[in-house]
Amino acid sequence: MKKFHWPHPFTLESGEVLPELQIAYHTYGNYAPSQDNVVWICHALTANADPAGWWKGLVGEGRVIDPSRHFIICANILGSCYGSSGPNIQDPRTGLPYYLHFPAITIRDMVAAHILLRKHLGIERVGLIAGGSMGGYQALEWALAEPGRIGRLFLLTTGARESAWGIAVHSTQRLAIEADQTWNLDRPDAGNLGLRAARAIGMLTYRNYHTFVRTQSDPDYLKLDHFKASSYILHQGNKLVNRFNAQSYWLLTKSMDSHNIARGRADSLEKVLATMYQPTLIIGITSDILCPPPEQLLLRDHMPAASYHEIDSGYGHDGFLIEHEQIGSILKDWWR
Numbered sequence: 251m252k253k254f255h256w257p258h259p260f261t262l263e264s265g266e267v268l269p270e271l272q273i274a275y276h277t278y279g280n281y282a283p284s285q286d287n288v289v290w291i292c293h294a295l296t297a298n299a300d301p302a303g304w305w306k307g308l309v310g311e312g313r314v315i316d317p318s319r320h321f322i323i324c325a326n327i328l329g330s331c332y333g334s335s336g337p338n339i340q341d342p343r344t345g346l347p348y349y350l351h352f353p354a355i356t357i358r359d360m361v362a363a364h365i366l367l368r369k370h371l372g373i374e375r376v377g378l379i380a381g382g383s384m385g386g387y388q389a390l391e392w393a394l395a396e397p398g399r400i401g402r403l404f405l406l407t408t409g410a411r412e413s414a415w416g417i418a419v420h421s422t423q424r425l426a427i428e429a430d431q432t433w434n435l436d437r438p439d440a441g442n443l444g445l446r447a448a449r450a451i452g453m454l455t456y457r458n459y460h461t462f463v464r465t466q467s468d469p470d471y472l473k474l475d476h477f478k479a480s481s482y483i484l485h486q487g488n489k490l491v492n493r494f495n496a497q498s499y500w501l502l503t504k505s506m507d508s509h510n511i512a513r514g515r516a517d518s519l520e521k522v523l524a525t526m527y528q529p530t531l532i533i534g535i536t537s538d539i540l541c542p543p544p545e546q547l548l549l550r551d552h553m554p555a556a557s558y559h560e561i562d563s564g565y566g567h568d569g570f571l572i573e574h575e576q577i578g579s580i581l582k583d584w585w586r
Contacts, residue, residue: 251276251299251333254370260363266353269342273367274333275299275325278309279317281373286401288373289315290364291324292381292388295502296494298332299324307574314578314585315380325367327360327388329502331495334363338438338495349436350497357384357509361391368399375399378585382406382570383541384502387509393528394511403530404581406570407538409545410519411510416540419455420503423448427500441496446487448499453486455540458566523552530556531584533570533577540567557584 256271276299281288291301291309301309301324309315315322326334329352337352368376379400381389386408393400427433430444466479516522530553534543543560550558561576563569570577 253333254367256366256370260366262353262359263356264354268335268353270335271328271363271366272333272335272339273325273328273363275323275367276302277371278302278322279320281321281371283374286375286377287320288376289320289322289378289380290368290376290392291315291322292364292379292385292392293324293327294381294383294385295506296490296499297385298330299326305571305574307572308578308581314582320377323367323371323373325364327502328363329355329360329498329505331498336495337497337501346436347438349440350434352497352501355501355505357387357391357505358395360505361388361395364388364392365396375401377401378404380404381408383408383567384506387412387506390511390526391509393526394515394522397526397528400528402585403526403528404585405530405546405549406533406577407535407541407546407567408549409541410523410548411512412507413541413545417507419451419540420507423451423503424500426451427496430496433496433500438495441500442491445494445496445499446484446491448496449487449490450483453483456566456568458537458539460537461564461566464564519548520552523549524554526553527555531581532556532558533580534558534560535563535566535569535573536560537563537565538567538569 251274254273260268260271297304311318326332328334329336331338337348339348341348376399379389379392386405389403389405393403426447427441427444430441433441433444462479466482468478512519512522532546532549534546550556559580561573563573565572
């Protein structure tokens with residue numbers, strides 16, 4: 251992992267100012283200035299800057315996004331806990347971590363940080379921006395912020411604005427975090443029990459009824475407790491607590507709630523989407539209940555150069571991270 255330090259004030263969309271910025275990122279392959287070989291991957295809520303780890307079915311030697319042919323970049327988003335400026339990074343004004351004193355951020359703030367890194371790396375044009383879920387939010391905002399520098403978009407299970415359903419889910423997750431009496435303390439493990447509960451709520455939307463019935467039903471009809479589905483939910487909650495930060499989770503769900511590409515640009519999503527002429531591949535998943543296909547169909551219907559594919563998956567929203575073969579085949583055919 252590499253680090254980029256921006257030692258200057260960084261003004262957020264809210265008007266608040268970070269005194270400096272730190273961005274953690276990974277690169278793979280080599281940049282060819284004479285070619286359009288830059289692929290920038292924008293990660294989702296709790297991922298990190300290493301897509302070769304969490305998207306290894308699509309990123310890596312011999313994969314459709316291949317470091318032997320592409321210069322691949324992924325930056326940890328602003329507000330996260332994997333090396334970029336966020337609640338667990340030191341505030342240079344106090345010498346202590348920000349914790350809950352880190353200011354509110356938006357998807358546009360994350361993209362502004364990506365643009366600073368692009369300039370630092372000397373990249374004039376990004377051939378393809380790829381992102382699923384919250385990563386797709388960043389890709390859309392970036393294409394609007396720098397339309398002349400973005401060649402193509404690859405969007406999965408994402409939308410032009412956060413839905414009322416998504417905001418309700420996030421609000422419920424934040425209530426779970428806030429119910430943990432430690433969540434607003436200035437310490438790295440603040441809110442861990444609340445984060446475990448928030449992740450449990452999230453898992454219900456990342457998958458769906460059919461997924462749980464198929465994979466987590468108990469064959470033993472005599473059980474009175476310790477059910478397989480309960481163990482699975484507890485396991486997933488504990489896994490996230492061991493690798494993530496509750497205050498970052500709270501902050502990032504807030505940033506998703508404010509996602510709306512029309513904000514300050516037009517009086518409708520449709521008008522903004524109509525200005526986006528980049529060739530765009532959009533993938534929806536039939537079983538996704540968090541960001542279902544109608545969200546992607548809105549993009550397809552109003553982006554002038556959009557192609558849409560819908561895949562079947564038993565994994566719901568998480569299918570964009572799991573269905574490598576289906577997704578890779580569609581991307582390869584489109585990206586010839």
